[in-house]
């Protein structure tokens with residue numbers, strides 16, 4: 741048997757910016773919960789052996805019901821207060837696994853991750869211990885401090901990060917061990933933890949996909965419905981803009 745690959749679907753958030761009254765990963769697009777789309781993508785991928793779902797406290801039964809029909813679902817566990825804490829919960833659930841295990845961390849809020857993106861991450865993990873997924877930024881990105889431009893990196897060097905982010909388990913474990921000892925720890929993704937705490941580990945960036953959007957704001961749900969069905973939801977002020 742080859743090296744095991746575990747996909748961790750991070751669904752521990754509450755969806756405050758979406759304001760749906762429940763975690764956005766439970767909201768349906770195209771007739772299925774967002775969480776089901778995300779779990780389904782990894783369940784269907786031949787390179788993935790197991791799927792672990794990390795769910796927001798108070799919603800574990802709902803998540804378990806969504807994940808149960810997928811044969812690769814190995815566990816549904818409770819997350820933490822931050823995305824970082826939810827990743828830590830997943831790493832604890834993987835205690836005892838060999839260091840060369842491949843682990844993919846994916847935002848449940850990205851329902852349209854597809855096989856080519858997962859392929860690229862897994863292929864890159866053959867040669868690298870940490871892999872990120874990015875798409876070129878169409879916008880100019882500026883660093884703003886106190887309402888003023890502090891720096892303006894050249895747009896052609898800017899990449900918008902998506903998930904899955906892939907790691908050898910030993911590498912991401914070590915990075916989090918160091919991160920958790922840092923009282924200043926702040927991070928929005930897992931590659932950021934490796935970049936900061938294991939700066940000598942090169943992080944390979946592979947191409948993501950514009951479809952692999954993160955459903956974050958109410959408008960994203962309209963776009964997601966359109967991508968899932970070809971039909972926008974009705975009643976939203978922007979639906980007329982979408983063919």
Ligand SMILES: Nc1ccn([C@@H]2O[C@H](COP(=O)(O)OP(=O)(O)OP(=O)(O)O)[C@@H](O)[C@H]2O)c(=O)n1
Pocket residue numbers: 750751752753754755756757758764765794819820821822823824826827846847848849850954955956
């Ligand atoms: N404590 C947390 C917070 C976030 N996430 C997951 O990380 C992904 C990206 O986070 P985000 O889009 O910010 O989701 P929420 O935290 O739910 O959104 P918000 O910040 O608007 O509350 C999501 O799949 C989310 O469920 C998580 O597993 N645990």
Ligand SMILES: C[C@](O)(CO)[C@H](O)COP(=O)(O)O
Pocket residue numbers: 823847900901902903928929930954956
């Ligand atoms: C991991 C991520 O999706 C990469 O773009 C993003 O950083 C998640 O951030 P959030 O604040 O948890 O939405």
